[in-house]
Amino acid sequence: MRDNLVKHLLLSCASLSIVFLAGITVTLFKEGLPIFKEVSVFKFLFGRYWYPTYDPPDFGILPLILGSLWVTLGALFVAVPLGVGSAMYISELAHPKLREILKPMVELLASVPSVVYGFFGMVFLGPLVQRLFDLPVGLTCFTASIILGMMALPTVASIAEDAISAVPRELREASYALGAMKWETITKVVVPAASSGIIAAVILGFGRAIGETMTVLMVAGGAAVIPRSVFQPVRTMTATIAAEMGEAPMGSDHYHALFGIALVLFFITLGFNLLADKIIKG
């Protein structure tokens, strides 16, 4: 009797994650949908101008979506080679003692708060990029991509590492028995065997990078225009929400439009996470 009561209490605690997730979804819809009474879904998603405070206002989020995509893809250019390379090194080459040091270091890299990365980007990397490439401003899509890539690196590295270390030893031994060298075994046997996990790592890295807020808010420069070059300031969906929510009057079109952006963002990340989940489970 008492055990049954306990069981139900525990179950309700376990279900809270679903409750919160449902709460987030409902809230986003409730506060985000009203904007589509003002602009059509098509005009919202593909409108080229984001001038929420003009009269009449423009609520086109295409520049913000493209800003997010550019910065995120740039980040993957940094995070995927470095992350997968690190994972291969840590699980296949590193001495066990070195591995014991490197793995916590990857965790430390992951634990640095995003605002600290953003700060580092503003005071150090931004000026460096500006001087190196002789640009009018240092806070650009390029700068944000590098920082964001370093932030996504631990995600990519740790999941890829799990996948690589899960490859059975017999596969490697069979490859050695056929006369393959270590490098050949890694590239032709281990990596193909771990490929679904590595792909999942890349997808989760994408999800992590596109949802990142403070870094891009501080480092990407913040111009809400359709990007033409990587050395140009851009503005992402997340940065727009964070920068403008404080000024948008509660219940205004602007307020609902920002929730609308969050709705789009939520479904993008949800889609990528479910996809990665599916790939990992096979």
Place this chain on the structure above:
Amino acid sequence: MRRFKQFVGFVVLKTSVVVGVLFLFSLIVVIALNGARVLSPEFLLEFPREGMTGGGIFPAIVGTFLLSLGAVGFALPLGVLGAIYLREYAGGGRLVRAIRTGINTLSGVPSVVFGLFGLAVFVKLFGFGVSVLSGSLTLGILILPVIIRSTEEAIEAVPREFREASYALGATKWQTVKGVVLPAALPGILTGAILGVGRAAGETAPILFTAATFYTRHLPGSPFDEVMALPYHIYALMTEGTEPEHQVPIAYGTALVLLLLVLAVNFIAIVIRYRARRARKW
């Protein structure tokens, strides 16, 4: 030729690790060297002065302390109880799969979306206002998946024989969980709680519209007061105000304090995990 290929391949892998490590080091060094210049007992224990261009960061330290403790206080009991259900009580049914997907999805939701949820639900709907309470609850939901996962891992590591011995002595399921499983899993649960503190302390986007204020002359007197917080303080110093020559040094100091706090917290978690693993008698 094959040897040469292998040599080049290994160099590439090593380089990818070195790049990550170098980035982490340069971030720490840049912030430590510049931050150490302003760090002093007064900096830690005084209120800000002259419109944020002088004085210390005491209220921000207190605010971050309150917010992260509040978040863990909210998420720890719920997360631990939920994890107990998932590991000890649940079968492999549809509900459990849904809960797991829920936890995974929740951990992939962008932090700024949590902020919007907190704003719409805790600040407005529940009427808690921009306050320690709203911020703690928002951060609590954000770290819930961290707590659940580490608790699950800790419970999973408890050998089955422990439970069987307890049942053999006539204990009920709940007595076994309470008296045998939880004590054995305690170091792992503690690690999760500490990691949760570290994560909550560093988050900015979720507290932007739910808890944080740029400047206050008082410490919060009740859970319904707004607070200053370290991560928001860095952001505000870098993006608001008109005297960067005075504000940037303070931001360096604040970033160093936050970085030290988060790294220390993670280091403690790593040490606890390591010692627990060594002290384990099974």
